[in-house]
Amino acid sequence: MKMKKYTADTMPEAMKLIRKELGEEAVILSSKAVYSKGFLGLFKKKSIEVLAGMDSMESPAPILEKPTIQQVQENPNSIAIKKELEDLKQMVKSIGRQKPNRTYPDELEALIHHLKEQELAEELITSISDELFVHMKKNEDHISIEMQQKLAKDYLKSQLETFPFGGISYNKKxxxxxxxxxxxxxxxxxxxxxxxxxxxxxxxxxxxxxxxxxxxxxxxxxxxxxxxxxxxxxxxxxxxxxxxxxxxxxxxxxxxxxxxxxxxxxxxxxxxxxxxxxxxxxxxxxxxxxxxxxxxxxxxxxxxxxxxxxxxxxxxxxxxxxxxxxxxxxxxxxxxxxxxxxxxxxxxxxxxxxxxxxxxxxxxxxx
CATH class of the missing domain: 3.40.50.300 (P-loop containing nucleotide triphosphate hydrolases)
Structure with a gap:
């Protein structure tokens, strides 16, 4: 099996590299998070390290080549292994379709934790976190908790402000x-x-x-x-x-x-x-x-x-x-x-x- 280690910021990015070099038949053998110092040592930067491989038996054999006795004997095992590889391949594709698990500065952890504790939808949490992160970069990597709440409220308000609020209108009987x-x-x-x-x-x-x-x-x-x-x-x-x-x-x-x-x-x-x-x-x-x-x-x-x-x-x-x-x-x-x-x-x-x-x-x- 051909194996290679890849490092990227997110799993989807790693998937792109793996597909580009090893193709759609590649499988994930292992993955882990690795950390390194960020800009000026202020933040730890999280990366994903993935070990991927491609089984050589997935390569097509020449059309005119006759199978040997050994190849015929190995055929049942090959079928089982191919099925396992196919299952792993589908898993890789599923991972590639998932949204990336972004890593945000420690300063945002308290607010993000609160959003998760309140069971806000993951896509809303991601959007709010991205907004806060962009704001930090524009303001020298600092943002108060008060400003975090304000920006989070502003984002949610933009999602909800077109919907009606309040009780009975008394316009109908x-x-x-x-x-x-x-x-x-x-x-x-x-x-x-x-x-x-x-x-x-x-x-x-x-x-x-x-x-x-x-x-x-x-x-x-x-x-x-x-x-x-x-x-x-x-x-x-x-x-x-x-x-x-x-x-x-x-x-x-x-x-x-x-x-x-x-x-x-x-x-x-x-x-x-x-x-x-x-x-x-x-x-x-x-x-x-x-x-x-x-x-x-x-x-x-x-x-x-x-x-x-x-x-x-x-x-x-x-x-x-x-x-x-x-x-x-x-x-x-x-x-x-x-x-x-x-x-x-x-x-x-x-x-x-x-x-x-x-x-x-x-x-x-x-x-």
Missing amino acids: YINVLGPTGVGKTTTIAKMAARAVLEKKKKVGFITTDTYRIAAIEQLKTYAGLLQAPIEIVYNEQDLQQAMQKFEALDVVFIDTAGRNYKEVKFVEDLQELIDLKENTETFLVLSSTSKQRDMEVIIEQFKEFPIEKFIFTKVDETNSIGSIINLMVKYKKGLAYYTDGQEVPEDIMGTSLDELLNLFFKGDSL
Whole structure:
């Protein structure tokens, strides 16, 4: 086997050198990080040292050459080795497609660590880190933590500023609240309704389609009683139309949809058949900030046919990381209506702005 050692700043750069000299059939035998003094000894510079090789049996044999007895006997082993080399080759190609693991100055470590702890998306962390690094180079390799936070906030603001922020607009009568079971949807609706009554002096009513959980109906009835608001339970589209007629004189009507496992397509389709309010409806999707981001993405994908304008994130007080809020807003281009941080009605709900979200993300002076 032909072997050679390569040194480069990143693994993708090393891959380019290896492919150029050894071709696509090359395999990685080992790799490690090596460090050397940077400019004036201020920073350690990280490089990647890779040992690569190319098996000679991958070279094509002359067409007219007849195989020897020894070659025929080795054939089974050759097949196994070739398969292993093919697997390694695919691994090399996969590594080449990955984004480089850039090395940044120690001065940026605290902020980068915070971004990772908040579970911000890797591509956002990389973009922010690159911005900070460029700024350092333009300003004699020094940047205060305050400036780091400012630049990081400015970058995130540029990604989020086109999305709507804030709670109910009160431009539409029906507030359609979607969400899976267990996210605190009914309590969140009660908080929204209580604010509409106490702060905006609105006459409100409730419609619930959650006929699967008796506890949820009783919970909403309790809140409706406290707010002296009417409530209707609907089982089908006809019931819904009748409820809307009864509530014609009200200012705002909150629709509590059934809390189901919306990973099941059938439940989403059932909901689509029941709820078809496009002209005079604001639609919010409630998600729990304690859920895994991948699980939330599955829910969002299932609701993609609904005209969701903004997210509502619950249980912010029960998690140490809120990067998924930003990640999902950026990925799905949706705004943020509220986040909730407790069970008290109506206190523990925040109609947030972009600046408030970023302040929450960076937690003030925690860095």
